[in-house]
Amino acid sequence: MDLELAKFLFQVLTFLVAGGTGFYVFMSNKNKVTNDRIEKLEDDIRDDIGKQGERIAKLESGTAKHGDLSDIHNKINGVAKDVSSMTGALSGISDSLKLIMNKIIDKGMQ
Secondary structure, rough: OHHHHHHHHHHHHHHHHHHHHHHHHHHHHHHHHHHHHHHHHHHHHHHHHHHHHHHHHHHHHOOOHHHHHHHHHHHHHHHHHHHHHHHHHHHHHHHHHHHHHHHHHHHHHO
16 A cells, blocks of 8 residues: 555545544534423423412412302392392382373373
């Protein structure tokens, strides 16, 4: 083997090793960036899940007062029944007044 051929083969080998090292560094950095992004997403999801847990806890504590709301609902139903009966009574009074006014109009004030 001649010296020029050995130099050429050494340069080719050096080029291939440098290229392989560059490719390896590129892929490992790409994987590192991808892993960092995935870790950030996981952290964000954990934070969101924690916030959801807090919101659910607030909702559950609010439903503990549901018994108070049923009492208010019953009272409102009672008021609605009273208003309905007063409406019926006022309707009867209105009809009676209309009859009286018609009699007065028909016969005059005699």
